[in-house]
Amino acid sequence: MPTPLEMQRTFALVGTGGCGKTSLAEMLLLNAGAVTRLGAVEDGTTNLDYEPEEIRRRGSVQPACATYMWNKNRHFLLDIPGDGNFTGDMECLLKGVDSVVFVLDAVDGVRPLAKKFWNIVQQAGLPTIIVINKLDRDRADFQMTFDGLSSLGIKPVALQLPIRQGESFLGVADVLSGKARMFKADGGFAEAEIPAGLADDVSLLRDITVENIAESDEVLMEKYLEEGSLTLEDLHAGLRSGVVRGELTPVLTCSALENKGGQALLAGIEALLPSPLDRPPFEGQNGETRSPDPDAPVACFAFKTLADPFAGQLTLLRVLSGTINGDVNLKNMRTEDNERLGNMLYLTGKTQTPCKEPVGPGAIVAVAKLKNTRTGDTLCDEKSPFALPMPQLPPQLITYALAPKEKGEEDKVYAAMQRLLDEDITLKLGRDGENGDILLSGMGQLHIELSVEKAKRRFKVDIILKTPKVPYRETVRGKCQVQGRHKKQSGGRGQFGDCWIEMEGLPRGSGYQFEDAIVGGVVPRQYIPAIDKGVQEAAARGFLAGCQVVDFRAKVYDGSYHTVDSSEMAFKVAGSLAFKKAMETLKAVLLEPIVLLTVSVPDESMGDVIGDLSSRRGKVLGSDSQSGNTEIKAHVPMSEVLRYAPDLRSMTGGQGFFTMEFAHYEEAPQPVVEKVVAEYQAARAGE
Numbered sequence: 001m002p003t004p005l006e007m008q009r010t011f012a013l014v015g016t017g018g019c020g021k022t023s024l025a026e027m028l029l030l031n032a033g034a035v036t037r038l039g040a041v042e043d044g045t046t047n048l049d050y051e052p053e054e055i056r057r058r059g060s061v062q063p064a065c066a067t068y069m070w071n072k073n074r075h076f077l078l079d080i081p082g083d084g085n086f087t088g089d090m091e092c093l094l095k096g097v098d099s100v101v102f103v104l105d106a107v108d109g110v111r112p113l114a115k116k117f118w119n120i121v122q123q124a125g126l127p128t129i130i131v132i133n134k135l136d137r138d139r140a141d142f143q144m145t146f147d148g149l150s151s152l153g154i155k156p157v158a159l160q161l162p163i164r165q166g167e168s169f170l171g172v173a174d175v176l177s178g179k180a181r182m183f184k185a186d187g188g189f190a191e192a193e194i195p196a197g198l199a200d201d202v203s204l205l206r207d208i209t210v211e212n213i214a215e216s217d218e219v220l221m222e223k224y225l226e227e228g229s230l231t232l233e234d235l236h237a238g239l240r241s242g243v244v245r246g247e248l249t250p251v252l253t254c255s256a257l258e259n260k261g262g263q264a265l266l267a268g269i270e271a272l273l274p275s276p277l278d279r280p281p282f283e284g285q286n287g288e289t290r291s292p293d294p295d296a297p298v299a300c301f302a303f304k305t306l307a308d309p310f311a312g313q314l315t316l317l318r319v320l321s322g323t324i325n326g327d328v329n330l331k332n333m334r335t336e337d338n339e340r341l342g343n344m345l346y347l348t349g350k351t352q353t354p355c356k357e358p359v360g361p362g363a364i365v366a367v368a369k370l371k372n373t374r375t376g377d378t379l380c381d382e383k384s385p386f387a388l389p390m391p392q393l394p395p396q397l398i399t400y401a402l403a404p405k406e407k408g409e410e411d412k413v414y415a416a417m418q419r420l421l422d423e424d425i426t427l428k429l430g431r432d433g434e435n436g437d438i439l440l441s442g443m444g445q446l447h448i449e450l451s452v453e454k455a456k457r458r459f460k461v462d463i464i465l466k467t468p469k470v471p472y473r474e475t476v477r478g479k480c481q482v483q484g485r486h487k488k489q490s491g492g493r494g495q496f497g498d499c500w501i502e503m504e505g506l507p508r509g510s511g512y513q514f515e516d517a518i519v520g521g522v523v524p525r526q527y528i529p530a531i532d533k534g535v536q537e538a539a540a541r542g543f544l545a546g547c548q549v550v551d552f553r554a555k556v557y558d559g560s561y562h563t564v565d566s567s568e569m570a571f572k573v574a575g576s577l578a579f580k581k582a583m584e585t586l587k588a589v590l591l592e593p594i595v596l597l598t599v600s601v602p603d604e605s606m607g608d609v610i611g612d613l614s615s616r617r618g619k620v621l622g623s624d625s626q627s628g629n630t631e632i633k634a635h636v637p638m639s640e641v642l643r644y645a646p647d648l649r650s651m652t653g654g655q656g657f658f659t660m661e662f663a664h665y666e667e668a669p670q671p672v673v674e675k676v677v678a679e680y681q682a683a684r685a686g687e
Contacts, residue, residue, distance in 0.1 A: 002357050005294060006275045007073040010318070010362040012094060014121055015103030016113045017082035018654065020133040022048050022060055023256035024103055024265075025079045031187050031262035032075075034068035034348055038259055047349035048079045052457065053450045061086055061450055062423075063093055063304055065316060065347040065364055070266050076364045084113060084657045085447035085645075088426030089304075091391035092376060094124040096303035096318040098362055099273040101265075102130045106140035106253075110148035111655040112600035112629045118152050127243050127274050129250050131265060135162045135169045136255035146251060151627030154249045157212050157239065158205055160264070162253050163195060169255050172264070173202045175209055176235055187259040210235065216242035236271065244274045276362030282320050285387045290321050294360035297384030298322030298330060302377045305423040306366070307458065313422065314345070314366040315373055320388065322381065323360040330379035333387035335372045339379055342368060375425045396428050396441035397660050398642065400448050401469055403438070405462035414438055416459040420451055427451060437469065444645045470639045471593055472547040472676055473665055476586040479504035484534075484578025486570050497570030499523060499531050499559035503582035506551045508591075508665060512539065515555040523559040523571070530568040531556050534575025543583040544590055544673070545680040550665075554579070590673045591665040593638040598631065599648065601656040606630045608651050616640035617669075635663055639672070 013021040022041055025048050029035045039046035044055035048064035060081035067076050080093055094100070100121050104114065121128060132145050142162050149156040160172040163180060171182035173194045181189040194202055213235055214224040220238045224230055230238070242248030252268055254261025281289040282299075290299055300317040308314045326344045331337070344355040344365040355365055373379065376390035404413045417429050417440060428441040442448045452463050481502045488495040506513065514532045523531075532554075539549040559574075597618070601609050603625055609632060610620055618636035625631075641660065648656045668676070 002359075003072075003074040005277050005360055005362065007071075007270070008075065008275055008362050009073075009099070009269055009273050010076040010078075010097050010276065010364060011099045011101055011269060011273055012078040012080050012097040012126075013103060014080050014090075014100050014117055015082050016105075016108075016111060016117065017059055017084075019082060019103045019105040019108070019114075020256045021079055021082060021103050022046050022064075024101075024131065024133055024254065025064075025066060025077060027187075027254070027256045027259050027262040028077065028266055029066055029068055029348065030259065031266055032068035032070050034066065040257070047351070050350045051454075053453055057450075059083060062306070064349055065366070067346045067348060067353075067364070070270055073270065075269065076362070078364070082113075082117075083446070085442070085444040085450075086426075087117070088394050088396075088443045089375070089424075090117070090120055091124065092393070092425070093303055094121065094126060095301055095388060095391070096316065096364060097126065098276055098279055100126045100128045101269065102128050104130060104132050104145055106132050106134045106142055106145050107137050108655065109141070109145040110151055110628075111602060113655065113657045115152065115629065116600070116657065125246065125280075127246055129243070129252060129265075129268060129272060130156065132251065132253050133256055135164070135253055136167075136258050136260070138167050140164075140169075142253065148628070149249075149251070151629070155212055155216075155247070156249050156251050157209050157242075158251045159209070159268070160251070160253045160261075161198060161202055161205065163198065169258065169260055172253055172261065173198055175202055175206050176232060178202065178206070181264065183258075183260045187262055189263065212248065213238045213242060216245070216247045240272050243272045244278050276360070279361075282386075282388060285389045288386060290386045292361035293321055294323045296321040297381040297386070298324055298328070299378060299380040299384075299386045299388075300324070300330065301388045302370075302373050302375055302379065305375050307423055308368065310368075312369065314347075314368055315370050316347075317365055317367060317379070319359055319361050319363045319365070320378075321361055321386075323358045325358050326355070329382075331382040331385065332373055333378045333380060333385060334374075335377075337372055338382070339370050339373055341370075341379075374422055393426060394443075394659070395661060396426070397443055397658075398445060398448065398645075399439050399441040399468050401432070401437040401466040402440055402452070403464045403466055405464055409461070410438065412461050413463050416455045416461045416463070417451075419459065420455055424451065432469065437466075445643055446645070468642050470642070472545060472668070473591040473593075474542050474544050474547050474549045475508075475551045475589050475591055476503070476505040476549070476583065477589060478586050480582055480585040482578050482581040482585060484531075484574040484576070484581065486573040486577060488570075489565075494562075494565040495567065495570040495573075496562040496565035497527070497530075497559075497567070497572075497574035498561065499556050499571065499574045499578055501531070501535070501575070501578045501582065502555040502557060503579070503586065504553050505586070505589075506553055508551055510551045512536065512550065513553040515553060517555050517557040518559070523556070523561055524566075527561065527566065527568060527571040528556065530571040531559075531575035531578075534572035534577075535579045537572075538576040538579040543580070544588045545676045546684075547590070549583070550591070554582075590668040590676060592668040592672060594635050594663045594666050595638050595641065595660045596663040597634050597636050597641060597644075597658055597660050599634070599656060599658040600629060600631045601648075601652050603628050603630050605652040605656060606632070609648070609656065612647070612651060637666075637668075637672075638662075 163171040299320040304316040378387040
C-alpha cells in the first residue's frame with residue numbers, strides 16, 4: 001500500500017564533520033526497523049558510509065540515501081557529508097529534499113562552518129528541525145549550544161531538556177507535555193515525573209515555547225490572549241504550521257551512539273516536517289512553475305550520480321511532480337534526448353531494493369544505466385517541458401598536477417579522472433596550456449587526494465600527485481628598441497626576415513599589446529602578423545623561469561625584406577629573436593599571483609590565524625567579529641596557501657573554513673625569484 005503523500009517525509013541530515021550525522025542516521029534506521037543492528041563509524045560498520053575511503057578515514061565522503069517505514073509511512077533520508085572538502089554540491093543535493101534535520105554537536109556548539117551550512121539551508125527555503133547530539137559526552141553543554149542558536153538569526157523552540165546525572169544522559173524532559181521520558185536499553189523510553197531540580201527550568205521554558213508558538217499564528221495568538229493558555233492539540237498544530245512556514249525551528253536532543261532519543265526524533269520528523277504537498281511550486285529555468293502534484297505531468301531532478309559495481313552508475317532522482325512507474329520514457333531537458341527509465345530502486349546505503357509501486361512527488365529513487373543524464377539534469381514528460389535550474393557551484397580552491405607512474409599512460413590517467421567527474425560535480429579536470437600537465441581542481445587537499453585514491457582503486461591506474469604549480473608570470477620594466485634579424489642561406493631558396501621593435505613594460509593587468517607602426521612598406525603587410533605571432537610564442541616560453549611574459553607592448557616600426565627569401569616563417573623567427581634581445585636589454589621581473597583569502601574562525605583562534613597569515617607574507621585587509629566567530633580577509637601569495645586547509649584545521653581544531661579567489665599579480669621578492677629560477681633551471685638540466 002503506497003504511503004499517502006501527506007504522510008511522506010523527505011529530508012536531509014546537515015551538519016559539520018564529526019557532529020554525528022551518520023550515527024544519527026543509523027539510530028533512525030534501527031528504531032524504524034530498516035536495519036537490524038546499530039553500525040558504528042569507528043568500526044567502519046555503518047550502512048551509509050560504505051566506500052573504502054569512508055571506512056578508512058571514519059567519515060562521510062559522499063552523500064548517502066536511505067528509506068524507512070515509520071507508522072506504516074515511507075520516509076526518505078539523505079545524509080550529506082559535513083567536511084568542507086565534500087560539501088561543494090550541497091545546494092544541488094538540497095534540491096532533492098523537502099526539509100532538513102540540522103545536527104549540532106553538544107560539545108562544540110554553533111561553529112563557523114555550521115553557520116555557513118545553516119545559511120545554505122535557509123537560502124534553499126527548507127523547514128528545519130535542529131537536533132543537539134552527543135549529550136552522552138563528558139563536556140556536553142546543552143545550554144551553551146542552545147544559546148548559540150541566536151547567532152543563526154532564528155527563533156528556536158526547545159521541545160526537550162536533557163536529563164543528565166554526572167556524565168550520563170538518562171532521559172529528556174518533554175517541555176510541552178510536562179513529562180519525563182527516561183531511556184530504556186532497547187532504545188525506547190518510559191514516562192516518569194520530571195526531576196525536582198529541573199521542574200522550574202521546564203516550566204519557564206514551556207511559557208517561552210507557548211508564547212513563541214502563539215506569536216507565529218494570529219488565530220492562536222488571539223486564543224492565547226483571551227484564554228491565557230492553549231491546549232496540547234493547539235500547540236502541536238501551531239508548531240507544525242510554524243515549522244512548515246519556516247517561522248519556527250524546534251530543537252530536540254539525542255545521543256546517537258547510545259541509541260537515545262531516536263524514537264522521539266522519528267516522531268518529531270513525521271509530526272512537524274512538511275510533506276511534498278506542503279512545498280511551494282518549483283520555479284523553472286524560464287520563470288515557469290510546477291506544483292508538487294501527483295496528477296501533474298512528470299518531472300524528476302537528478303541531484304546526484306553514484307558509482308555502482310554492477311550497473312556502472314546509479315542516478316538519484318527526486319520526483320518533483322507527477323507519478324512514475326519504472327519503464328517510462330522521459331525527455332532530458334539539457335540534451336533534449338529521451339531517456340528510458342528501467343527498474344527503479346530504493347536505496348539504503350549500498351543496499352538496493354526494487355521499487356514495485358508507483359512513486360509521486362518527494363520520492364527518491366535510483367535508476368541505473370541512463371545514457372546521457374548527469375547531475376543537475378531534469379527529466380520530464382516530453383509534452384509538458386519543465387527544467388529546474390542548476391545552482392551555481394562554489395569555485396574550486398586548489399589545483400594539483402597529475403602524472404602517470406609509467407610514462408606514456410597520460411591518456412589513461414585523464415580518462416580515469418574524467419569518469420569521476422560524472423559523480424562528483426565539484427571536481428574540475430583540465431590541461432595546463434603551458435606545459436601540458438593534467439590538472440585536477442577541487443575543494444581542498446583531502447578532496448583531491450581521496451579522488452585520486454578512488455580512481456586508482458576503481459580503474460586500476462597508477463597516478464602520482466604532484467605539487468600544484470603556481471602560475472607565476474614575468475614582465476619587464478623600461479623601454480628599448482632592438483632588431484630581430486633572421487638570415488639563412490643553405491642552397492636554393494633562403495630565409496630572410498628583419499624587423500625593429502620597440503618594447504616597453506605596461507601597468508599591471510594591461511596584458512599584451514601589439515602595434516603596427518610600419519610606414520612606406522619597408523615590411524610588407526602580410527608579414528606583420530607573423531612578427532606578432534613570433535613575439536607572442538616567445539613570450540609564452542618566458543625568459544627568467546619559463547613563465548609567460550605579460551603586461552608589455554611590442555611596436556614594430558622598421559625592418560627590411562627580400563623579394564625571394566622572405567616568408568611568414570622567417571619573420572616569425574625574426575619577431576622571436578627581437579623579443580629575446582629586448583628581454584636581455586630590459587629588466588625582467590617575476591610576478592606572483594595573490595589570492596583573496598576569506599577565513600572564518602572562532603574568536604579564540606583569531607590571533608593564531610592572523611599571526612600565521614603574516615608569516616605567509618599575507619596582508620590582512622580587515623576582520624569582522626559576530627557571535628563568537630571572526631571573518632578575516634587577507635591578500636596572500638598563492639604559493640603560501642597551496643596546502644592551507646590542514647594547517648587551518650589544526651589551528652582551529654577543525655572549526656575554521658576558508659574560501660579563496662584570485663585577486664591580482666604582484667612583483668615577487670628576490671628570495672622567491674631566486675628559488676623559482678633555480679627550480680626552473682634544475683628542471684631544464686634534468687630533461
